[in-house]
Amino acid sequence: xxxxxxxxxxxxxxxxxxxxxxxxxxxxxxxxxxxxxxxxxxxxxxxxxxxxxxxxxxxxxxxxxxxxxxxxxxxxxxxxxxxxxxxxxxxxxxxxxxxxxxxxxxxxxxxxx
Amino acid sequence: xxxxxxxxxxxxxxxxxxxxxxxxxxxxxxxxxxxxxxxxxxxxxxxxxxxxxxxxxxxxxxxxxxxxxxxxxxxxxxxxxxxxxxxxxxxxxxxxxxxxxxxxxxxxxxxxx
Numbered sequence: 617x618x619x620x621x622x623x624x625x626x627x628x629x630x631x632x633x634x635x636x637x638x639x640x641x642x643x644x645x646x647x648x649x650x651x652x653x654x655x656x657x658x659x660x661x662x663x664x665x666x667x668x669x670x671x672x673x674x675x676x677x678x679x680x681x682x683x684x685x686x687x688x689x690x691x692x693x694x695x696x697x698x699x700x701x702x703x704x705x706x707x708x709x710x711x712x713x714x715x716x717x718x719x720x721x722x723x724x725x726x727x728x729x
Numbered sequence: 730x731x732x733x734x735x736x737x738x739x740x741x742x743x744x745x746x747x748x749x750x751x752x753x754x755x756x757x758x759x760x761x762x763x764x765x766x767x768x769x770x771x772x773x774x775x776x777x778x779x780x781x782x783x784x785x786x787x788x789x790x791x792x793x794x795x796x797x798x799x800x801x802x803x804x805x806x807x808x809x810x811x812x813x814x815x816x817x818x819x820x821x822x823x824x825x826x827x828x829x830x831x832x833x834x835x836x837x838x839x840x841x842x
């Protein structure tokens with residue numbers, strides 16, 4: 617039982633390049649989330665998916681797109697990376713039975729130059 | 730979501746009990762109080778959740794007074810490995826279902842030998 621996995625662990629992009637961050641969970645959770653965390657700050661929600669086939673914007677969605685490929689996988693895409701998107705990105709999933717108990721992946725550290 | 734206020738940082742020594750208090754004066758009737766722990770370079774980890782009175786698990790205790798305007802996370806006999814950032818979150822069923830957790834800056838706990 618791996619929990620929540622994310623790939624890649626690290627990535628460096630040039631401004632304007634695109635990339636997709638991958639996330640998968642093996643806990644049969646319905647809800648999945650993407651957050652970003654900037655240095656010294658708390659996490660901010662980018663997008664979430666309450667169930668397979670649905671996605672919704674969070675607090676900071678501009679510059680990102682998401683795809684809920686199936687119940688296990690939820691990807692985050694940067695179409696044209698900008699230096700302001702330099703951050704650590706965390707994916708999470710949630711057991712619908714327990715309010716607020718989310719399981720987080722190890723994170724992807726992204727640098728945009 | 731109710732706004733929360735907690736100390737930016739705290740220091741402690743190994744073997745001591747640590748209490749971190751969070752203020753949430755405008756907590757709503759249906760809101761839960763949840764605490765997360767985040768180690769450096771890792772995603773946050775759910776520690777404990779409560780609604781009123783006291784909750785205890787294998788990691789921590791959560792004390793909630795009758796007016797629910799504050800809560801205290803208690804870590805018994807801390808060790809060096811408890812050095813982390815601790816986040817207090819308050820929210821109700823809607824924000825739980827949408828995953829709209831709001832992580833503030835948290836409290837950085839430094840445990841010294």
